[in-house]
Amino acid sequence: MWETIIIVGLVVIFVGFIVGRAIYKRIKKQPSGECACCAGKGDKLVERYRKSNK
Amino acid sequence: MKRFALVGNPNSGKTTLFNTLTGSTARVGNWPGVTVDKKDGVYKKLEEKIIVVDLPGIYSLSPYTSEEVISRNYILDEKPDCIINIVDATNLERNLYLSTQLLEIDIPVVVALNMIDVVNKYGDKINAEVLNKILKVPVIAISALKQENIEVLMQEALIVSREPRKAFTVLEKSTITHLIKDVATAFKGLEVDNPLFHAIKLAEEDELEVANHPKLLPIVTEFKNTFENEDFGTDFEALVADARYKYINKHLSPALVRKNLLNHELSTSDKIDKVLTHKWFGIPLFLLILFLMFVLVFSEDLFLLGAFGIVDENFVSFAGTPFEGLFYNGGINSPGVILFNFVDSLSTLLYNWLDVALSGLPEVAHGLLIEGGLAGLLAVLSFIPQILTLFFLFSFLEDTGYMARVAFILDRAFRKFGVSGRAILPMVMGFGCSVPATINTRTLATENEKIKTIRVIPFFSCGAKLPILTAIAGGLVAHFGIGNVDVITFSMYLIGMLTAIVAIIAMNHTVMRGPVPPFIMELPTYHIPQLKSLLVHLWEKLKHFVIKAFTIILASTFVIYFISHFSWTFSFLADADMGDSILASIGKILLPIFTPLGFGSQLSTWGWVFVVAAITGLIAKENVIATFGTLAITIASALSITVGDLDEQGITAVGLMIQATNITIPGLIGFIVFNMTTIPCFAAVATAKAELPKGKFLTTILFWLGTSYIVSSLIYLVGTYWWTIFIFAGVTIGIIFLIRDINIRKDRRKLA
Structure with missing residues (x-):
């Protein structure tokens, strides 16, 4: 029984995370999917550089 | 930190240089208009680090489309420390037109003479030193693709960025020099940055400039009253453009020597174009190339060598080994099918192994992980090889430069339907993914053309729809024994394109009437x-x-499994009772709506699975096959159908669904077409909402729903009852005459 509870619990957390993240991105108007991949790359490069020069 | 902006004509190699400088992997393509938004990256090989900004390509600083405005505004408002002007050395005259405008801004400029390797290969010669003297800024010959002279370019850019630069114009000896000087003085009085640039743009009566400085316009109007040019009248924009080109042509000749011009020879590109863009053969050749691509991806009998008896079972059959059927199965498998078989064998092994390894778990947990998550996931993942092979071939064609020719050869036909050839590029991009394709519509000149294109992009079947097409085509061949997978899949793509054409024609004669913008593309x-x-x-x-x-897909398969195995009272259901589940009850309510499409009430007990699969596809198109994968094992168990080994998982799942529902061939084709043409996935819908003008989003959603419903119904009804074709033909002719009549009345009223 405990195995079922753990597995179902983990699945619920996973699904909740995916759905929650999608809703958050929609509300905050953040890019998702392939657009997020591209947008994230440029931002990360600049952010990394700024941190290294602080 | 200094910022250098990459500015240049479309397809001059800005993004290739950006990727080389920053180590990024931004999308590049051999056609104009790939970049539609600015991108940042960091260059680290100088004594100080530099932010490099890749801007959308522009032909001039008088923008017409939204992404051109992005470039102009960035240069003028953000004031980068240096402009790296990428010039396509193979097309120097036209590229230098933009350079002459950049020189009119008080920002340091370095000209990067890109593709110099191609120029040298053709035997042409460009003297960078002479150009340097003409333009009064450093000119560096580079090859972004082969990474030649990149460090020299950046070093030069860093040096010039340290000193302010005074603007200079090549129009100093033109007939409107006095006007430009007067307006520039007025701008100086207003303390506006870059007075020379703004003065020239106002003299040209540039829309943005007139809107921003209406009070200075009378200076231009007054000057116009006393001016008349015998060639251009008072069209200052044309006069300025002519003066720029005259300057370029006069000063360029000492810098550029063309071998082909001397020998009067055609370049290799011109020779290839004579065939590929031929007036009559261009379109058939395009369709042939497209068909060959599908053969290479989907054919199980490559070039029909098996059917003609040229190869037999002795040909690399590897009989009795684990590789049996990998390369040969009645014919030679195409590269796409070989890769598919290989990955499919691995995923079957993984499924069987995990199934046994987790067999000790309670039924709910085992079902959720194996029948739910894993089966659904593998049904989709097994199509990766074919998606990637098709994508590879499309990328290959795009990078050769052929896709730009496709826009050119289809322009004449599409212009008659209601969009220009420029709109074809985002449509072709839709074969990869609808999201970047929709964003690319920013390059279109008119709002009408943009709306029409966004609406038809989903009809160009994206990679995510490939599992639906392949699995159902495989199911059709395996279960009904008709046709070949490659021919069926290619036909489905053609149906999508045909739907797009008919939809464009319909919009062009009803809600989106108006002229088609001109199509000019290098x-x-x-x-x-x-x-x-x-x-x-x-x-x-x-x-x-x-x-x-x-x-997304894994989460969806978990949810589908859960709601297909629990009733509304949250009690776990046995396989045979799945018809009482939450999912089934939702599907059964919606079932009658899909009856005219061939997958509604006419199907037997499990028919609701097709309806819920179509609905889950609205989240992500791969979910359609994931839903079949998740539910197939349960249904097989409920009906006591032997699944055998789960090879070709998505196709097996479709085969099971055909057996369980008794769906007909027209019904299955109606199902594919509905999924191909209906509302695309969430991501594509959100992008369309962002790109469409206000008030057009809801009508676009209704357009997608209506089109998919009508086209699928038509295919199912004509496929089932052939005589209905006469009814449809009659109704269509009636509608055409009605629309024609309404339009004539409207035009008469306008004229009156």
């Missing part, structure tokens, strides 16, 4: 694609697909 030089660039394309696609599979 045809890029053909070149052999770099393997690295193609692999980067593939890696990006693979990464995105796998991330999507392990997030």
